[in-house]
Amino acid sequence: MSNDAAAPITGAEIVVRCLAEEGVKHVFGYPGGAVLYIYDAIFKQDKFQHILVRHEQAAVHAADAYSRSSNEVGVCLVTSGPGVTNAVTGLSTAYMDSIPMVVISGQVPTNAIGQDAFQECDTVGITRPVVKHNFLVKDVKDLAETIKKAFYIARTGRPGPVLVDIPKDVSMHKAAYSYPKEIEMRSYRPVDKGHAGQIRKAVQLLLAAERPMIYTGGGVILANASNELNKLVDKLGFPVTNTLMGLGAYRGSDKKFVGMPGMHGTYEANMAMQHCDVLIAIGARFDDRVIGNPKHFATNPRKIIHIDIDPSSISKRVKVDIPIVGNVKDVLVELLSQLDAAEQRPNPAVQKWWQQIEDWRGRECLRYATSDELIKPQSVVEKLWEVTGGDAYVTSDVGQHQMWAAQYYPFDKPRRWINSGGLGTMGVGLPYAMGVQMANPGATVACITGEGSIQMNIQELATCKQYHLTPKIILLNNRFLGMVRQWQELDYGGRYAESYMDSLPDFEKLAEAYGHVGMRIEKPGDVEGALRDAFAMKDRLVFMNFITDRSENVWPMVKTGKGLSEMLLGSEDL
Numbered sequence: 145m146s147n148d149a150a151a152p153i154t155g156a157e158i159v160v161r162c163l164a165e166e167g168v169k170h171v172f173g174y175p176g177g178a179v180l181y182i183y184d185a186i187f188k189q190d191k192f193q194h195i196l197v198r199h200e201q202a203a204v205h206a207a208d209a210y211s212r213s214s215n216e217v218g219v220c221l222v223t224s225g226p227g228v229t230n231a232v233t234g235l236s237t238a239y240m241d242s243i244p245m246v247v248i249s250g251q252v253p254t255n256a257i258g259q260d261a262f263q264e265c266d267t268v269g270i271t272r273p274v275v276k277h278n279f280l281v282k283d284v285k286d287l288a289e290t291i292k293k294a295f296y297i298a299r300t301g302r303p304g305p306v307l308v309d310i311p312k313d314v315s316m317h318k319a320a321y322s323y324p325k326e327i328e329m330r331s332y333r334p335v336d337k338g339h340a341g342q343i344r345k346a347v348q349l350l351l352a353a354e355r356p357m358i359y360t361g362g363g364v365i366l367a368n369a370s371n372e373l374n375k376l377v378d379k380l381g382f383p384v385t386n387t388l389m390g391l392g393a394y395r396g397s398d399k400k401f402v403g404m405p406g407m408h409g410t411y412e413a414n415m416a417m418q419h420c421d422v423l424i425a426i427g428a429r430f431d432d433r434v435i436g437n438p439k440h441f442a443t444n445p446r447k448i449i450h451i452d453i454d455p456s457s458i459s460k461r462v463k464v465d466i467p468i469v470g471n472v473k474d475v476l477v478e479l480l481s482q483l484d485a486a487e488q489r490p491n492p493a494v495q496k497w498w499q500q501i502e503d504w505r506g507r508e509c510l511r512y513a514t515s516d517e518l519i520k521p522q523s524v525v526e527k528l529w530e531v532t533g534g535d536a537y538v539t540s541d542v543g544q545h546q547m548w549a550a551q552y553y554p555f556d557k558p559r560r561w562i563n564s565g566g567l568g569t570m571g572v573g574l575p576y577a578m579g580v581q582m583a584n585p586g587a588t589v590a591c592i593t594g595e596g597s598i599q600m601n602i603q604e605l606a607t608c609k610q611y612h613l614t615p616k617i618i619l620l621n622n623r624f625l626g627m628v629r630q631w632q633e634l635d636y637g638g639r640y641a642e643s644y645m646d647s648l649p650d651f652e653k654l655a656e657a658y659g660h661v662g663m664r665i666e667k668p669g670d671v672e673g674a675l676r677d678a679f680a681m682k683d684r685l686v687f688m689n690f691i692t693d694r695s696e697n698v699w700p701m702v703k704t705g706k707g708l709s710e711m712l713l714g715s716e717d718l
Contacts, residue, residue: 152318155284155310156181159248162291164191165323168219170210170582171195172203176223177263178250181315183221195582195611198603200227202575204234205601208243208305209562209572209579213537215368216583217298218245224252225263228309229270233569235305236274240566241389242366244303246294247275253313254282267309276304284317289324296327301334302454303366334453338470338478346424346449346466347482353422353447354493355500356382359405362389362565363427363452363472370394370558372476373426379483380490383501385413387428388550389565396554397534402501403510406434407702408547411509412501414700414708417441419500424449427472430461431566438462440707451475509700509713510551518693519668521545521620524675525552528590528618531675536588537562537580539615541573541597544626547698549592571600577615578607588679589615595645596625605658608685616678617687619651622694630697655687666691 153161159182163171172195175183186194197203200222207218218238222231228249238245252261268280277297279290287310294306350356358380364373370393377384377400384394385405394401403410405417417423417435423446428434435441438461450457450464451472458467468475512522525548528536538553539562540546546563555561562580564572577591598619608615628643652662661684665674671690678686700711711717 153321154181154185154318155287155315156185158284158287158319158321159291159310159315160185160189160191161321162288162323163219164189166217166295168192168217171219171221172197172206172210172579173221174200174203174223174227176227176250178224178227178252178312179221179248179315181312182248182250182310194221195578195607197575197607199601200230201234201571202578202601202604202607204231204245204247205237205569205572205575206579206582207245207247208234208238209539209576210583211243211245212562213559213580214583215559217295218243218579219248220245221248223250223263224267225265227263228267229265232271232274235271235307237564237567237569237572238305239274239276241362241564242303243305244298245305246291246298247305247307249307249309250315251280251309251311254311255313257311267307271307274305275307278307278309280309281314282311284314284319287314287319288322289327292324292327293329296329297332301332335469336471336474338451338468338475340478342466342468343475343478343482346468347479347486349422349447349449349466350380350424351486351488351490354491355419355421355497356380356494357416357420357423358382358384358426359387359417359423359428360384360390360393360426361387361428364390364393365558367427367453367472369427369473369476372473372480375480376476376483379480381494382490383416383498385409385417387431387434387565388563390428391550391561392555392558395556397556402505404550405708406431407436408551408698408700411507411700411711411713412504414702414711415504416501418444418708420446422447422449424451425464426451426476429457432461435462436702436708436710437705440710443707507713512696512699515693516668519665519671519690521548521622521690521692521696522552523668524618524620524671524690524692525549525592527672527675528592529553531672531679532588532590536560536590537584539563539573539576539580539589539591541593542568542570543594543597544622544630544696544698545592545594545620548620570597573597574601574604574615574617577617578604578613581613581615582611591615591617593617593619594626595619595621595623595648595651602654605655605660605685609659612683614681614683614685617685619687619689620692621648621651621689622692622696623648624694627698633697634703651687651689655685660685660687663688664691665689
């Protein structure tokens, strides 16, 4: 325990002291009646900075991206009632992608709970399905230990958001302050080390494989196991695919990387996933957007090794042969050690497998028709990669632009690609860029977005102005809810019900009204120059409105209910 049991302090002061002890540097939030004692305590301290957002949803998204891009636990603070209900979308987004975060919410006084008091809601009940755990603190004496538990639960095992609900009177009452150095919870003991015997079986299977495939997900990045993954792939010489959440875990520029798998993955990645004889899944969960129809996926026999910290993810959607429960980094360290000790080398038949993969790669599934008249959205992403040297932090919203960013910006480092994978939340891109820049001052940050998504949290342009945040916003403006339009074109007879974005604002003037720089780019020949001009303005947020080809679709595509080898490579396959 910290040896600071002097005069009692208020619950609000305890909250502030606890956050400081956890090394928190930034808290994203929005004040309201139930948290004013906490805000008063924040006003009196200098250990961390509070970032005033313009909507609680943005506070949670920014804290989420802060965590994704830095491996710190993101923190945000919201008030009771509408404050916390506005935060639910951000909590669900972080929960689906296993992002460690602590959300502190205000609550009406304890004697008013259940009385339909002003700005009261059942926060614990509402948030229970979208958090790893939540707490309602009814006694100020429990506050410090509860916050310690919240950070411990958020960052250990399979990470996730944890919410601490604090009634207003608890933040006002006093108690002696003592913050635990360590915490133990009898009901929560995540396993880190994988079973050595299971790892030995995995090594034998990998070395005997004729058509091996390494399939990795966001768990590799969350476990900080990118170095170990790169060593494994380079040592074995096997093909590797990273999911949408795992991009950057293995070097996207390396020939052994066969692209992203799944609904909008590459032909070579999907065919290799479908036709391999040994598949090792590392920190991935066989998501529906990755393997398509599980029945189709199961038609080709293969042996599956699955490494995951969460035992409930193993054999959940696909039956596996060698389950290994443990922290990805610890398991890969042991796996590499056993590979070094093994006398056997990888099967020479792998060379023939590589020939097959190169044949699939020869289909050039990401090729697209260029134009001298219309800006192709794919080309903007490619130019962004050139201009930033492939070294930017790239946030995205959700839709066609998200898929083009994933396909055409090769990530060589982890934690550089920040997007909503599991929930697919529109509106995250700009607050994500804010969180990334707060966590990585001086970094190059680009937000790729669409004209639908950007308007969902566009008020955060004011937050960027207040805190001198200068991300570059790349709006791929096709005047449609693009992914909705694409589905309507393919599956709904071209009936574009409510997907056309009529009466769009003048984005350049809107950006300027918030005190930023606005640009409008309409010709393909102006794309590179505009990007270079924008990134040269280090101290300004630049909002670039690229007027793109409105008919462009994301290819390849695996339609719902279809298998990985039933891909559409373009409109000619319809």
